[in-house]
Amino acid sequence: MRKSFVFIGFFVAVIAAVSGCSMSSAQRLFVWGTGFTLETDIAYGPETRQKLDIYTPKGTAPRATVLFIYGGSWKSGEKALYRFLGQALTGRGYQVVVADYRLYPEVRYPAFVEDTARAVAWTKTNIAAHGGRPDKIILMGHSAGAYNVVMVAIDPRWLAPYGLKPRDVRAVVSLAGPLSFNPLKTESTKDIFLTADDIETARPVKLAAAGAKSAPPFLFLHGAADTTVNPENASNMAKAVNDGGGSASLKFYPGVSHLGVITCFAWPLRWRASCLDDVDIFMTNALKAVPAPVEEKTQ
Secondary structure, three states, X not given: OHHHHHHHHHHHHHHHHHHOOOHHHHHHHHOOOOOEEEEEEEEOOOOOOOEEEEEEEOOOOOOOEEEEEOOOOOOOOOHHHHHHHHHHHHOOOOEEEEEOOOOOOOOOOOHHHHHHHHHHHHHHHHHHHXXXXXXXXXXXXXXXXXXXXXXXXXXXXXXXXXXXXXHHOOEEEEEOOOOOOOHHHOHHHHHHHXXXXXXXXXXXXXXXXXXXXXXXXXXEEEEXXXXXXXXXXXXXXXXXXXXXXXXXEEEEEOOOOOOHHHHOOOHHHHHHOOHHHHHHHHHHHHHHOOOOOOOOOOO
């Protein structure tokens, strides 16, 4: 999963080399900023990495606010590299919030999930002052970031400290999320999750039976050629959500890798897969739907 961050950095670096520009100039050359405004390094918490960037479409009220959490195996990542995603989604009328979060080895589980919940709470409380839609927040993540957003949406304990529930989010998009694997049985993630009291409570697929009914609708997208996160993670999670009484849609992209399912949002690579169109359609339908009431459990 860490390779995704490295590749995205490499992707921007190649653009810089070809164009003879700096990294930041290359992004501006290939990811134009005329269609959105950009606010950077806004604090959503007291820690150094608890900061976010906000992309807002110009000339129109956003249809919804999308909070995006990137991947990097919980070890790496940088919000500035996702300008291409901000461009793609603002072009469809969405406001985009891209958040950094604390990483290993500075922290271990569940700090990165807690940071994601904090970013959701900040967005809910503050985004209206930045031209956003606190009533229409959609979560989206890639790889480790997809894990983070799905955990926040499937397990009510993460948003509860902020007086929020999973249904305060309108929908969730997971791109190549590691949602059914056991992190203690994977060498690259074992040390990150050793702090879990019970590893089963840190596996989204195991939480769906209890949490699916109170969760927002999910879209699980995965490259069929992904050798970093097995595509079964998506199918297993979608089945668990639907079996648990929730709503989950699933799509695989033939020939698309772990990296391809996020880089296909960049305009030079959109021919590789219909990710942008599929996400747009899903979010449009989710925004049209009237959220179903959540049954409160009686003691």
